[in-house]
Amino acid sequence: AQSVTQLDSHVSVSEGTPVLLRCNYSSSYSPSLFWYVQHPNKGLQLLLKYTSAATLVKGINGFEAEFKKSETSFHLTKPSAHMSDAAEYFCVVSEASYDKVIFGPGTSLSVIP
């Protein structure tokens, strides 16, 4: 069975410092992996996705994530945090069609001026 763990429910960083949001997954097959961002009272926006091509995936707004099969991880990073990055971030795993996706519980990112 597939599952997703986001190791930190809340992360706080200073503006201009690196961001690391951790995600570990469990999957019996070769999964698809996604990161979404949600600003308050808004829908979810796709940041990036892994689709079995390159293991280092670049997304929007300077975010990237690296798929590490041996560690079953798909951590999200950004070199320098901006105030506008403050939001909720969801890691998502899918083994087959999208209706079989599992959402992680989310990580709330705060950016301190």
Place this chain on the structure above:
Amino acid sequence: DGGITQSPKYLFRKEGQNVTLSCEQNLNHDAMYWYRQDPGQGLRLIYYSQIVNDFQKGDIAEGYSVSREKKESFPLTVTSAQKNPTAFYLCASSSPSKYTEAFFGQGTRLTVV
């Protein structure tokens, strides 16, 4: 512009009433989904539909109903049987295949008064 539209953005319901949340997409996606989000929690799947005139229960379908008479539309009815309907509801659509992300609407916040 292509996208997915939810309406209304805010909705108030009296106890014992049924209410219907609208979701329309012009992305020509076959699959559509309804999720419920509670404060500080991830997304939970209510219903999904992979094709017109067909839909499946998700993890928390009790107290909800849907229809899929047109490809573009997937309305969700919150019935009086749903005992705790106050939440943020998100609609999404996608192509029902692996590696394909979902596109989300901006959400409807339902409050019972």
